[in-house]
Amino acid sequence: MKPFVLSFLATCITAFSLHASDHVVYEPAGEAKGKHIVLLSGDEEYRSEEGMPMLGKILSQRHGFKCTVLFSLGADGTIDPTAGGSLSHPEALDSADAIVMLLRFRHWDDATSKRFEAAINRGVPIIALRTSTHAFNGYPKDSPYAAWNFNNNGGWGRKFLGETWVSHWGKHKVEATKGIIEAANANHPVLHGVSDLFANTDVYEAAPPADAVVLVRGQILQGMTADTPPASYTKATAAKVEQDVNTPMMPVAWVRVVKNDAGTENKILATTMGAATDLANEGLRRMVVNGVFWGLGLAVPEKADVSIVGDYNPTMYGFKGNKAGLKPDDFVLAN
Template sequence: MKQFVLSLLAATSLCAADHVVYEPAGAPKGKHIVLLSGDEEYRSEEAMPMLGKLLSQRHGFKCTVLFSVGADGVIDPTAGGSLSHPEALDSADAIVMLLRFRHWDEATSKKFEAAVNRGVPIVALRTSTHAFSGYAKDSPFAKWNFNNDGGWGRKVLGETWVSHWGRHKVEATKGIIEAANASLPVLRGVSDLFANTDVYEAAPPADATILVRGQILQGMTADTPPASYKKATAGKVEQEVNTPMMPVAWLRVVKNDAGTTNKVLASTMGAATDLENEGLRRLVVNGVFWGLGMEVPEKADVRIVGEYKPTMYGFGGFQKGLRPEGFELAK
């Protein structure tokens, strides 16, 4: 019997080697959150496990984190065709994602599409505006490519990649809550928003509800003053960079291809380093509750579970040799 149990444990560990599952602590909410990592720049492979631990241990959600991995099982953010254990999407009640230029195989893409078409709520961070690229022209998922009229990002989230509005790695972002919408439940307890990433140029559609605008700062710390200069938008219109400020977080309720609707919280903030900010973590957690139709806490507990020292963003600088099992909760 003992040998059977050991064998079962070994098999379970093997099956979970390419993803990580966080079982809920406290009173389970009965909801499954699937967190998708996969980008070459903003360290989603570090950010999504942190959010998964927080949502499971502080709020009672079952959370599964999926990764881009190489053939050796090591996390490889540059493996744009990889998403480990996509079967988790079959039971997803909500999706939290930070993706960039992915091009999964057809089976994986179908599972993601099916989850979206079920009407699951989506919390999408940073480069998720341009989550997909590289699908062949004859692929049924070529419509997702960011350079195909904005692709999945523009259709679902309301925006695609446009430009760095602030100076990349030079000018950070102070989040300014949109006064007209400050009383919305999704903004409960959210304050002092700061991201050390820059503001993206963004123009969400008229059906979007703007939550936060990004004030470009002159430097990379929260205590630096606002920037003041003019530049041209993608539409060639010159404007002061902070007048008006670009939207950096918004809500949408959008009809998908199956005719159901998805509640969407999109934010162009959300790098692993950005999520050191308590206000931004609370906005993400609130977005999950809002998306699921659950009462948003007055001030959600967003204390980080365990240690979190995210790697600075940038191409080629991700931690080498990381494996999904390395993000399991400490026993």
């Protein structure tokens, strides 16, 4: 074969290798903030593989952060939300200045778990969505990370976020959520410019600890659209207390500061909203973006630009029905 042909083929192979990836990096547009945000997707139900890239594009293109999105991948390199042991390119965690996550029942290998633990111990802020309350499960009893398992006294979620999985307080896929801002904390920076919060996921039962500052409570609606009236019926909490489902309303977003095992502190924004469909809501996107600024100690914009970059048509949540055959490269920014 002629040398120029070999050279051309080598160039093509190299170009393909550089493009094909197990993760996505969004370089900052405009004035760079000099901060690296790592977004972790990995859940079987709420389409984090769609929501995290969308948030990464907003944070990079609208606000000047470098953003890296990591995925759960199958053996063929396609995104597989059920691959609980997978997190692609965990090396990105080594330089993370903040973490945005939507995880459920992950059980990574020791090397990946160690990188995540090291990031936490550096004191990075954490913005945790929906099932991140029960982010980890399935570590063997003899694993150094077995304490993260959600069924181990609430695991990582209860320790860091302040709550674990308890129950569907609203009726799943039947009753949506209207976010009601907690009047006493309405001036918190994370709520700058936030209004008209709506999620088509249901309210989770949650009782964050006394050190948490509740920002938003979830009003259970009778239906799945924002114009339906509030629900009214009684239900028993996990503590066996009978109450109206909306009196009082469950917290659906809160902040807290937690001291980790290394003695440093992590600023936490936790919300039990956050499915890919929920993130179609402008108010929720703004709260998440505000949480990044707040966590990093940066001035929170009065009304952050959270307009979507490119197309965003999120898939309805559920344990079946995720888009098959997706690869990280499907989420690169168009030129």
